[in-house]
Amino acid sequence: MTDYEMVIGLEVHVELKTNSKIFCGCPTAFAAAPNTQCCPVCMGLPGSLPVLNRKAVELAVRAGLATNCEIARFSRLDRKHYFYPDLPKAYQISQFDLPLCAHGYVQIGEKRVGITRIHIEEDAGKLTHTPSGETLIDFNRCGVPLIEIVSEPDMRSAQEAREYLASLRAILVAAGVSDCRMEEGSMRCDVNLSVRFPGQELGVRTEIKILNSFANVVRAIEAEYARQAAVLRAGGNVEQETRRFDPESGQTLSMRRKENADDYRYFPDPDLPPVALSSEWIDHQRASLRELPDARRQRLTGAFGLNGREAGALAAAPALCDCFEAAWNLTGAREALKSLVVSRLAHDPEDVSPAPEALAALAEMLAAGTLGAGGAAKALAAHLETGESAQSAAERLNLAQISDRETLIPLVEAVLAENGALVTSFRAGRVNALKGLMGAVMAKTQGRANPQATEALLRERMR
Numbered sequence: 066m067t068d069y070e071m072v073i074g075l076e077v078h079v080e081l082k083t084n085s086k087i088f089c090g091c092p093t094a095f096a097a098a099p100n101t102q103c104c105p106v107c108m109g110l111p112g113s114l115p116v117l118n119r120k121a122v123e124l125a126v127r128a129g130l131a132t133n134c135e136i137a138r139f140s141r142l143d144r145k146h147y148f149y150p151d152l153p154k155a156y157q158i159s160q161f162d163l164p165l166c167a168h169g170y171v172q173i174g175e176k177r178v179g180i181t182r183i184h185i186e187e188d189a190g191k192l193t194h195t196p197s198g199e200t201l202i203d204f205n206r207c208g209v210p211l212i213e214i215v216s217e218p219d220m221r222s223a224q225e226a227r228e229y230l231a232s233l234r235a236i237l238v239a240a241g242v243s244d245c246r247m248e249e250g251s252m253r254c255d256v257n258l259s260v261r262f263p264g265q266e267l268g269v270r271t272e273i274k275i276l277n278s279f280a281n282v283v284r285a286i287e288a289e290y291a292r293q294a295a296v297l298r299a300g301g302n303v304e305q306e307t308r309r310f311d312p313e314s315g316q317t318l319s320m321r322r323k324e325n326a327d328d329y330r331y332f333p334d335p336d337l338p339p340v341a342l343s344s345e346w347i348d349h350q351r352a353s354l355r356e357l358p359d360a361r362r363q364r365l366t367g368a369f370g371l372n373g374r375e376a377g378a379l380a381a382a383p384a385l386c387d388c389f390e391a392a393w394n395l396t397g398a399r400e401a402l403k404s405l406v407v408s409r410l411a412h413d414p415e416d417v418s419p420a421p422e423a424l425a426a427l428a429e430m431l432a433a434g435t436l437g438a439g440g441a442a443k444a445l446a447a448h449l450e451t452g453e454s455a456q457s458a459a460e461r462l463n464l465a466q467i468s469d470r471e472t473l474i475p476l477v478e479a480v481l482a483e484n485g486a487l488v489t490s491f492r493a494g495r496v497n498a499l500k501g502l503m504g505a506v507m508a509k510t511q512g513r514a515n516p517q518a519t520e521a522l523l524r525e526r527m528r
Contacts, residue, residue, distance in 0.1 A: 069260040069297070071290045072267055073226050074218035077233060078211050079243045080188065080251040081124045087187050087210035088115030088158065095249050099203040107207040109154025114336050117142070121210035122165070122340060124242045125185045126350050128212055129166025131240040131357055132180055132233070136347050140165045141339040142185075146330045151190035151202055159213075160184035161331040165340065171216075171236065172359065173228040179217030186211050206250075212242075218257065218267065223286040227279050230254060235358040235381035238416060247277045254282055259303070260293045268293070269303040273310055273317055285310035289317045361386065369393065375407045382416040385409070391421035398425075398432035405431060405441055412442070423448045426455040439512040440464035468515040470522070473506075476514065477522045480505040491527055499523060 086093060089106035105113040129136050143161040166183035188209040193201040214233065220226045234245045234252060245252040254276045259268035273289055276282045288310065293303050308317040356364075358380040365376035365386075379386045389406050396402060405428055409417075427445055430436040436444065436459060447458035459465065467473060480502055481488055491498040502523050506514050 068262070069290075069294045070263045071221060071223075071286070072218045072259050072261060072270075073220035073222075073286060074257040074270075075214075075216045075220070075226060075229065076255040076257065076272075077214040077216075077230070078188075078253045078255075079128070079214065079237060079245060081121050081185075081210040081212060082241060082243050083118060083120045083124065083210055085118060085120075086208035087118045087121045087185070088208055091208065093209050095251075097205055099201070099205060101205065103204040103207060107204055109152070115158065115334075117337055117340070118210060121185060122342075123350065124210075125165050125183065125212045126342070126347065127240050127354060128214070128237060128242045129169060129183050130347075130351050130354060131236050131242070132166075132169040132171055132183070132214070134166035134169030134180060134183060136342065137163065137165055137167070137340075138342050138344070138347075139163065139339060140184075142334045142337045143331045144334050145186075147328065149189050150200075151192050151204070152187075152207060153204070157187060157189065158334055158337070159186035171229060171232050173225065173232050176219070176225065178219045178225075178229050181215045181217055183212050183214050186213060218259075218270075223283040223290075226256070226286055227283050230279055230282060231381070232358070235377075238381065239356070239358050239361070239383045240354055244416075247279070250277060253277050256282065256286055256289070258286060258289050258293070260290060260297065269305050271303065271305065271317075272307045274307055274320065276310060281310060281312060284312070284315060285317060288315055292317060355383070369403070371403060371407070375403070375410075378410045378414065379406065382410060382414065384416045384418040388419050388421050388424055392424035392428065395421055395425035396428050398428040401432035402428035404438070405445065408438060408442060409445060417449055419445060419449055423455040430455070430459065434466060434468055434515065435459075436464055437466040437513065437515065440466060464513065466515050467510055467513045468518050470518065473514060473518060473522055476506055476509050477519065477526055480509065481523070481526055488527055 083093060085091060086107065089104050091102050091104050091107055094102065106115055126136055140160060140163045142158050144156045145159045146156045148155060149157065164182040164184035167181065169180035170177045171180065188206050188211050190202055190204045190207045193203065195201065216229065220229060237243050238245050243251055256273040256276065257270050258273065259270035261268040271289060273285045276285055289308065296303055306322050307320045309320050310317050361380040362376045365371045365379055366373060371379065379389065385406065392402055393399060402424060405424065427436065427441045431438065431441045440459065443462060444455050444458040444464055447453065447462060448455055484502060484505055487498045487501045503516065503519060506519050
């Protein structure tokens, strides 16, 4: 299937990090009880009037600046009409021909992915379909402020699309625009995809709606590419339509014919004035942007000795990165500190903010052999949960590493006695058997046995 080229553009919806909704004062907290965070404005009741949230505009502009966009001095809000069962006024307040941000880009490696526009809009509510056939509506999400980031059709593979999303997410988190938690729906992606022979005009595109994980974006792109290529090979025509991805079958399924802009009957919202921004205000937002991931990644590789992958992961977690840099100046156990933080990101990429003093103390215990890697990770998790000191967490959870030979010997001998087949296999030259024996010792000690001391004892006892 290498004869056709895929052409991909993404529409990314991102919930802005505000305390209240875009047109009213209702809170935006995630996972509140259904229909407890709504008001007449959210519900679209007659006589209710929207008031634009200044913070939403500020965050949208910061998103545009962080992605190299031009910021419009003058933009406006429009009504986009079609039937939303979970947006009761039957139109969405969005932006059409005068968006807030335009003509930007995101760099992924050597490739620049263009951004057509970034505009602000309101989110719709949430429908829940019950096994008995009922549909329940939760209006809490109605009016949560969104930006929609529309890319150019510059991506040519599912992997490029994934890299673009990862870079975009890191930029928006670093800029304080959103937490971008895809599992909570605060970052969602629609895929526009067509296929063509290289160098030809763009083919007919389809849109795959509401993908909420990087993995599903990749799977949906690959499945839709295969479907369109098969249609063309069979002499058929690809129809412009909206589709959804079914994770269980791994296929995309038709939802509806694709609407065009005319179908939405856009017109300026009569209840909201235009958005006018001064050059001074835009410059202030630009100056207040913190260091963005590309620049921080380069600095982490240079000044801190992290490799490119490690630096990229840490730069994408700005809160943890801030703590890491502060802890760097508090301890001489810097290799252990890097190991601790990189391990944390590898096993749990959530951006967290431990106390720098706790990170430094854990690094020193790790370097001294007081804690093993697993124990240090558990102590860090306990510190994040309770706020207690690193030393207190390690003591309370009994995480101290067992390095004493006299303590380890009976444990090692018990494991050898219980795993005769592995011992025989190791003595026959199959060195991988040693891993099984090491794992058995670790199981007996809840991961506290010193790995180097344990391996030495195992080898000694199996001579």
